[in-house]
Amino acid sequence: MATQQTRSLARFMMAPSVVLLFVWMIVPLAFTLWFSFQQYNIRDGFVGFSNYALFYSNPAFLQSILNTLAIVGSVLFITVVGGILLALLLDQPIWGQGIVRILVISPFFVMPPVAALVWKNMIMHPQYGVFADIARFFGGQPIDWFGQYPLTAIIIIVAWQWLPFATLILLTSLQSLDSEQKEAAEMDGAGFVSRFIYLTLPHMSRAITVVILIQTIFLLSVYAEILVTTNGGPGYASTNLPFLVYQKALLEFKIGQASAGGILAVILANIVAFFAMRAVGKNLDK
């Protein structure tokens, strides 16, 4: 049916998107790769892998990798488990379901700097925060979240931002579960737990995979939340890989090292992307 003419028209229509994205992906990345083998500041020249060696032997590097993994892992755990529980709860018949949904989904629309500053100042502040008020009410000692547990504090903030996303996706998936199937299982005498394990969970598995993959992509590059709360500190206690690269590049102007770190971030993201693409790609064939 497609004639030669429509086919070339199709190519023509596709060209701007493809060209733009191609340039946007290739040009800066080529620069980064080039810089990662260069001595940028003092004298320009090829320095082999010494930028990589310098970046990777920096003690902050190992710390930043561990922090990155801690953020991704903890937030995924909290949001997926919490999201499943919340989705199950919101799937029940309740009064005011529409409003409840709106309240639950809201944090996702809060821009990262606002989310981080609100939590930092109004909720977790050791003197004036709500947590401190609660601690004092029960006669306890307020916790200095960002001084003592900076990474935990950031994980809480990021989890708060992403829990709504997980809940919404999982709830959507839950609601597409055939109610006749549910009823049949119920009639056969399956209890809540076995219904959940043998019927609901397998049905949601695809949505859970999607939530994990998409969140991982965003969680690998958490930035603004760290910038406005701890600025990576104390020391490197809350520095993740993107933040370390940013510090090297724009604060210390160690371009070679920053680029070497950037290349590592690309490799990390690609490992995740590989699995993400397979999951999304499967859906295309349907």
Add this chain to the structure above:
Amino acid sequence: MARAVSTQHKTIATAAAWIVALLIFFPILYTIITSFKSEQEAIQGFNLFPSGTTESYIAVEAQNGYFKFFLNSVFLSVGSTILALLVAIPAAWSMAFSPGKWTKDILMWMLSTKMMPAVAVLFPIYLIFRDTGLLDSRIGLMIMLMLINLPIVVWMLYTYFREIPGEILEAARMDGASLWKEIVYVLAPMAVPGIASTMLLNIILAWNEAFWTIRLTTTEAAPLTAFISSFSSPQGLFWAKLSAASTLAIAPILIMGWFSQKQLVRGLTFGAVK
């Protein structure tokens, strides 16, 4: 069909859901409440009932020039979205209606560009922007945001367009409709809802983008993300003011977000969950 649900069950579920929902919403609620307090009240311990003063809102505009940042946010999010739609509609269109051998691969490749970490290209982009005079310019940032969201826009449009039945096109062609008429009378009415949804979600994403908007701007082109971030440096306890600024920054997008729950699921899962 619907079986009778015991009132007791519904009461318990309702109570639990509302408690959890209010806890999750609490930081936003408390920000809104605090924005109507005076600076004095704001640090006097937990209090859900503000005096209702609007002095913080006035101060945010008078001392910090809030409105300029707001306008930048509007310009950047709407502008980048329209730009992205202009580029993406033809592409998504052709992929949905005359898919070729490579369509699927191109789509996957586009998606993969979304997964490139921003920090990896921070310095080259910074250099390019600096050397071309685009640093702190609205146009530069608008192009940047357009590029970031282009894959999502193409994908979303593609999943919507794909649902338009191709037979209708053929029927219109049989009836002798020209390509132009085909587009205006047959396709456009069916495509508009999908385009509108895509636009809505994309404005939200662009509004909240908080890496490039902070790093590539200083004063002129800075949107609300950069404005709010400037409150992180300790400059005394201006919490009522911070709350007022935050409330203003999130309110429009929060309301848009409430209307876009379905599109959000679809857009951010690339059609994998509907």
